[in-house]
Amino acid sequence: MKLDATDLRYLTSEEFRVLTAAEMGSKNHEVVPSSLIAQISGLRSGGVNKMLGSLAKRNLIAKVQNTKYDGYRLTYGGYDYLAMRALSKRDSMYSVGNQIGVGKESDIYAVADAEGNQMVLKLHRLGRISFRAIKDKRDYMGKRKSASWMYMSRLAAQKEWAFMKILYEHEFPVPKPIDQARHTILMELIDAYPLRQVAEVESPGKLYSHLMDIIVRFAHAGLIHGDYNEFNILIRRETGEPVVIDFPQMVSTSHENAEWYFNRDVDCIRTFFRRRFNYESKLYPRFKSTLSEKGEHDFKLDIMVSASGFAKKDQKVLEEYMDAVKEAEGDDEPPNSEDEDEEEEEEEELMEESDGEEELGVKENVGEEKLPTEGTDGTELLT
Ligand code: ADP
Numbered sequence: 001m002k003l004d005a006t007d008l009r010y011l012t013s014e015e016f017r018v019l020t021a022a023e024m025g026s027k028n029h030e031v032v033p034s035s036l037i038a039q040i041s042g043l044r045s046g047g048v049n050k051m052l053g054s055l056a057k058r059n060l061i062a063k064v065q066n067t068k069y070d071g072y073r074l075t076y077g078g079y080d081y082l083a084m085r086a087l088s089k090r091d092s093m094y095s096v097g098n099q100i101g102v103g104k105e106s107d108i109y110a111v112a113d114a115e116g117n118q119m120v121l122k123l124h125r126l127g128r129i130s131f132r133a134i135k136d137k138r139d140y141m142g143k144r145k146s147a148s149w150m151y152m153s154r155l156a157a158q159k160e161w162a163f164m165k166i167l168y169e170h171e172f173p174v175p176k177p178i179d180q181a182r183h184t185i186l187m188e189l190i191d192a193y194p195l196r197q198v199a200e201v202e203s204p205g206k207l208y209s210h211l212m213d214i215i216v217r218f219a220h221a222g223l224i225h226g227d228y229n230e231f232n233i234l235i236r237r238e239t240g241e242p243v244v245i246d247f248p249q250m251v252s253t254s255h256e257n258a259e260w261y262f263n264r265d266v267d268c269i270r271t272f273f274r275r276r277f278n279y280e281s282k283l284y285p286r287f288k289s290t291l292s293e294k295g296e297h298d299f300k301l302d303i304m305v306s307a308s309g310f311a312k313k314d315q316k317v318l319e320e321y322m323d324a325v326k327e328a329e330g331d332d333e334p335p336n337s338e339d340e341d342e343e344e345e346e347e348e349e350l351m352e353e354s355d356g357e358e359e360l361g362v363k364e365n366v367g368e369e370k371l372p373t374e375g376t377d378g379t380e381l382l383t
């Protein structure tokens with residue numbers, strides 16, 4: 001999606017008030033009635049209707065014709081706007097440049113602060129894949145809440161932020177985290193190429209051991225990256241040093257499937273080096289012996305992250321969502337020790353639903369999901 005930085009500066013404070021009201025109303029309404037938006041914003045309803053029209057024209061909200069009532073829902077564009085506005089209010093960022101990456105579940109932009117220093121803004125886009133196909137099969141949102149793209153995207157950003165901060169503070173080779181708002185994180189721009197784009201390196205053996213050392217260091221600190229591959233390892237242009245990115249799927253070494261995740265990370269590197277550099281080594285880290293070694297750290301980052309405000313409960317919600325998406329996509333999955341029978345049944349059910357694939361719709365669908373009843377962290381912006 002294209003980000004329009006012009007709006008960042010030219011939205012009036014009243015329009016902003018209306019947009020924030022739409023976000024707040026989304027906490028417990030799939031479609032927020034115009035009257036509720038007027039009420040929350042505290043503005044005259046005549047004026048509000050005009051502003052709703054102009055916000056919809058800019059695709060910050062979308063009009064939804066409901067059988068019971070007409071109303072609006074916040075769009076990705078609107079949520080992006082609110083996040084960027086929060087970042088610019090705090091003087092963390094000033095302008096938006098080019099899109100430099102698009103992942104399955106994120107958009108990456110080059111942005112800058114007021115002095116023109118370049119940074120990276122990562123906008124999480126969970127729920128681009130509709131959860132309808134998977135929603136009923138797992139009770140991961142509890143009874144009252146159902147998942148929404150806003151809520152899941154925000155959780156992913158908060159998790160990534162918590163991990164990036166702690167890793168950076170402990171001198172792991174990761175980008176410097178700068179700020180976080182809603183579903184976005186702002187970080188240092190690394191002058192690098194993804195390993196995926198690197199055709200040749202001076203010494204594959206040296207890079208290979210370096211990358212395996214990082215896996216071992218992670219594990220000694222209680223962590224497994226969980227998506228450690230040529231897309232998430234950047235190679236600095238100047239020095240050839242690796243930098244690791246992309247942390248929403250990190251797991252603890254005490255996770256029930258820790259060994260499976262650990263081995264998958266190790267295998268990704270081995271396979272890539274074999275195919276790309278024709279390099280193979282008998283040396284590679286094993287989970288059990290790695291854990292039994294005395295690491296250089298006597299702290300446990302996984303425990304520190306849990307204590308840093310990203311609660312265990314949130315971890316669980318996010319993890320189950322991500323597993324469910326992978327399952328629906330037919331990706332590699334860890335063995336589920338909890339309930340094998342249920343797993344098989346679910347697979348059968350999925351196969352029976354021949355229209356399952358079509359349900360993996362684009363983001364137009366997601367607005368129909370119920371919105372969360374908690375936290376869109378926007379209240380403080382109504383100033
Ligand atoms: P996703 O979760 O969608 O995979 P990533 O965090 O892996 O998102 O980022 C996607 C791509 O964006 C990366 O492969 C890389 O090319 C680029 N990128 C992300 N973060 C940075 C950064 N800090 N510096 C430079 N490039 C980055």
Ligand code: MG
Nearest residue numbers: 103231232246
């Ligand atoms: Mg990635």
